[in-house]
Amino acid sequence: MDLEFTASEHAFREEARAWLAAHVPARPLPSLETAEGFAAHREWERVLYDGGWSVVSWPRAYGGRDATLTEWLIFEEEYYAAQAPGRVSQNGINLLAPTLFAHGDEEQLARVLPPMASGETIWAQAWSEPEAGSDLASLRSRAERTERHGGGWLLSGQKTWSSRAAFADRAFGLFRTDREQERHRGLSYLMFPLDAEGVTVRPIGRLDGKPAFAELFLDQVFVPDADVIGEVGQGWRAAMSTAGNERGVTLRSPGRFTASADRLIHLWRSRQEPADSRDRVADAWIRARAYQLAGYAAASADPAGSASGSGSRPGGSGTSVASADSSPGAGGTASPFASSMNKVFWSELDIDLHETALDLLGPGTSEVTEGLPESAWMDGWIFALAGPVYAGTNEIQRDIVAERVLGLPRGR
Amino acid sequence: MDLEFTASEHAFREEARAWLAAHVPARPLPSLETAEGFAAHREWERVLYDGGWSVVSWPRAYGGRDATLTEWLIFEEEYYAAQAPGRVSQNGINLLAPTLFAHGDEEQLARVLPPMASGETIWAQAWSEPEAGSDLASLRSRAERTERHGGGWLLSGQKTWSSRAAFADRAFGLFRTDREQERHRGLSYLMFPLDAEGVTVRPIGRLDGKPAFAELFLDQVFVPDADVIGEVGQGWRAAMSTAGNERGVTLRSPGRFTASADRLIHLWRSRQEPADSRDRVADAWIRARAYQLAGYAAASADPAGSASGSGSRPGGSGTSVASADSSPGAGGTASPFASSMNKVFWSELDIDLHETALDLLGPGTSEVTEGLPESAWMDGWIFALAGPVYAGTNEIQRDIVAERVLGLPRGR
Amino acid sequence: MRFLPDEDHRTYAATVRRLLADAEPAKAARAWAAGDQGPGRELWRALADTGLPALAVPEERGGMGWYPSELAAAFVEIGRAAAPGPLVETVALAAALGADPRGGDTAGPWLPRILTGDLLVTVTDPAGPYAVDGYLADAAFVTEGPALHMAVPEGGPLPSIDPTRHLVRCEPATPVESGEPVPGDAARLRSLATLLTAAQALGAGRALLDGSVEYAGRRTQFGRQIGSFQAVKHQLATVAIALEFAEPLLHGAALAVRAQPGGPGPAEGSAGGPGDATDPRDLPAAKAACSRAAHQAARTALQVHGALGYTDEYDLTLHLRKARALHDAWGTPAACHQAVLAGGRFPAVQGEAASGE
């Protein structure tokens, strides 16, 4: 057991650090939840792509550099330490791409992934519906068979809380292709353009008013067969592999939290190290470090795995949930439900860390003060607030931990 | 609205303070959970009784001084501020007596109350059974009808977690008098001697090893009709009035917590006011003060009520749960389930307060150090740990608050 | 002792509550956030017509006396309604001007026009350091120790997490013209602002709890009302308990503010005799407890509502956002805790460390 990076891992870190130092914009980009900021962040994705850093863990054929999970962790550490911009492509890279690697065909990979890697196509997710939030299996939007245009599906219904949809190009989600089947049977995983005929996008403002998500009204939106991922009627399985990913380390990499914890300590020092905040500041660092070490352990347990497919490379086993979710505990049980533990852990850490920062900043700075140094903490806090809710509420995650990790009786 | 005590309330406080200053033992008595300490505490009850302070809120006829609820709150404040000994009679005074006032007859009151007030008879409670803890309605111990000795009941079965039973004289509890009825129907409330034939008492050590409770094995223990409280078969209703009391202010009076919070601040000052404990110390004081003010509000809402019968004096309305449990919020709704809010509030305060003290004392003092000043904190901590568990776990209390105060749907 | 709101008190709170419920305060708040003061000004005039600011000003200065308890009750309702504007600041300034230690009519033209509801003013203190609605208000003030100065807002308005609060940097010691202090009681101002902010937070918390309970009973997932899940129940019960026990502290704090010496207003509060259980620590205690309970209510509301609770357009998020802003206004939790342990005295400059690196 060790914590020593290999020579090549070390070189990878140095390369990433140097590149980021040279390329990260000196001034923060405008918020990616605005039209202007969205465009600026799309440009940044292109810069990343040109440098070979937009999707490090993907195969080279699709724009990546075949990085291992450990290297991906290193890249993320450097990325957040450099205070590089948020990733406007993250829905595509973190949610759709792993599903494609696990369930897509060669044609789809070749067609979808490169423009995703370059920022040419930005993806929105379209999971929730008004009556199907945490209870995703109850969704009602349907895809009806059509033989027009060479065969495909007509999407109708309503999606909501579709993040990035206000400005994105395309979206992916689950639709009911077999109305006879209930719950998670008869669902299919489809991709569709947001500018297609029949799509109405109504932006929804989040707490700070910015349109971070949208409602989608779909009326007979045509999707060709080529844009069904995996088998028709098997969408739930594909979606669950994505859901596992969303909760796991790949959506919220440890580097994000170690960088924030380091900044928190810096903030605490700049405020003359108030002793009444010491416990909370130290605790944030401890938890971020724990998450980082858990990530190293997970990467060590699966040294061949890339971050892209959560262990399932193209043509891999397809058991992506199980391998993505190897236990974070270095000595621990390899539980397929560790992603639920991860999700609870990082989402609660994220809020506590930002609350501590806001309390250190004091009054007036619980206000969004754009352009002032404090604004990053307020933005981060708003972002963190969503953590315990989305990608399966923490209540559901704790149920999963209790029932599937600990083996407690199913609830009623 | 005011916080001014009347002249007579003020005089009452002065009298209590003076008496306590003159009579509280200079050195702490040995733990009441030991044979020696039990005897010493019984003697202290006699001293209290002789001074007229053992049951201030009871009618004079039974050894009290007809104190109002406000006066009782005042007495408790003075009592705990004076660091007077724990009340070995509390099961009788706080649990049995209110039930007697509400459901007993004159003969029972005259026979049972005076020796309870003087410490001549110390009472144990006998609620739980091995299979009936939180789920009290599922209890199995039975009372079978007998016409011997002038008519009565024969108790058989097993009780457990019977506090004080290792050294007490008598006990009270619920027994199934009608085996045809299920759950809370067919139960009766009875009193019985612990030295009777057929009673076996097996002391159980609590966390510090002291026999704070016992198992009772009952084999055809005779109880005369005169020791049935209320009607046969109506014991559940009587017990619930006691349970409400157990959770309400009368078992854990605000004075206990305000005294502890003041001592905590004193401890914090004596440790050079460490800033990293400031929030926790202040928070403990704030919560204790909130509980105190809530008590004043409850007393103001029911100015005629005595603490003894939770508002139901002998011959009163018998709606003791409702009146005991008037809302603590000074402006608030008079909810009959406020006792559940009280119980969650004080039990969690009590633990947090003592944990803060232990952390201030530092290493070595997480140890029970009898005879040293720290020992009171450790003893208090052990005592506090039971708070969220007994008298209905806090989980059940939160269910009650959610369903009956907030009106959320019943659980499944 | 009668530590319960009396009939008049409850009647007045009910009046304010009804007035606000009928006045579509959420619409007024959204208009205010967008810079349209019309509905918010109208609401304030209606509140002033009930005698709200007059409850902070002695009769000889045109008011009705000194009634912190009744003001607190009214601000619970203002918080429950999420009514916009610098209402706390305006009422607290009226109290300060009315309690001008020099007496007389030296306070300038503001006081009469505040009492009629024609003016809304803002004020901050060095711990702020932002004044809420600095450009929208008719005048801005800043405290400095025991003194009160006029101020000119500086720099652009800053967005707040609470969109109805338009913040402006407003450093101390920027008196206009003469630089002479405004005659007023800054200590009374700060105490009343702290009390009323606590009350507003408690009201916001009540609204958040009520809205969350209502939603939890309505929303179904997995074939059942989400309010039937024990995890949801327990979170809401915890919030209910926190709010329930914050309320008596607020009442205690109002009595402590009423009893505070110094102002010329008739201190109808206690004489501070031996039977008096008012405690100056109740003010910081109430601010800390109400803010914390409201914050818990906001966190829980977000969890119960899911993504809906994270959206700008859902009315309950007006309260959710205000809860965080009020958390730090007129006494951070840390400053309140220090004050509790210092016998009720707030640290000289609240949150001094916040004023810069």
Add this chain to the structure above:
Amino acid sequence: MRFLPDEDHRTYAATVRRLLADAEPAKAARAWAAGDQGPGRELWRALADTGLPALAVPEERGGMGWYPSELAAAFVEIGRAAAPGPLVETVALAAALGADPRGGDTAGPWLPRILTGDLLVTVTDPAGPYAVDGYLADAAFVTEGPALHMAVPEGGPLPSIDPTRHLVRCEPATPVESGEPVPGDAARLRSLATLLTAAQALGAGRALLDGSVEYAGRRTQFGRQIGSFQAVKHQLATVAIALEFAEPLLHGAALAVRAQPGGPGPAEGSAGGPGDATDPRDLPAAKAACSRAAHQAARTALQVHGALGYTDEYDLTLHLRKARALHDAWGTPAACHQAVLAGGRFPAVQGEAASGE
């Protein structure tokens, strides 16, 4: 990087676990609490036979090297079994003696007899200030800065919340006879004691969680298993998560202790080069996180078990009581937090304020 226990490591931990499971450690703990050292001494001899103390001592001093990771794994099992006695202190003292900076065989007769399992010794530091099992151990030591002294226990044995810990006041600077320091590395002693206490706490937490899960699946109330209640589930899930994320910190801390300079033992750890991610802050972080997780596990176990969890006679309460005692031993949470923010250095005297009024 391979941040995972290797095969040997896991095999050794499994051996220790099996040995303890077969040895009725709860009985040994109860006997120890009653002053009967027999079964506890036997258990320790069996553990020593597996090479446990030898893992702390270099080969040239009769040991097997310097293996903090493997020692931590073994002490997780010791914590899980609630094995009694000053085992942390004995192993840490062996490490200190083995790492005697002067080298040679100056450490007196203790080291060889610790390695054979014949001796149990205790040690404390000024922050203690109590030595665990001071009268039962064969020798007592106390650290003072970088030095190590023998000590004589003073005063009567004091009961502990953990009945298997017999505490004795043991102030610093009570060297016997010559007063000469004992040759040993006190820094290494403290680091290892902190690490192994953290490991023991983690093991206690694991046992508390496992026992609570088992009980929650077995106990029925209201006609259903209590483990089917969401409130119970969520408390247990929270504990599981806390323990799960404390564990990697413990592994990181072991590597940090291994890499610590100063001892003559073969530092098989990293060379501290640019690719080295060991961090001295992991030691206080692990102590804080493991203690806290164990404490949470204890609180939850009490809540799940109800009154049963509050009784002396139920075996799981051996762990429950130990969790609180370990919370403060060899680094209070406050001291650990300070150390994390000071780059890993513990404050000079941990919890100095605790030494008396």
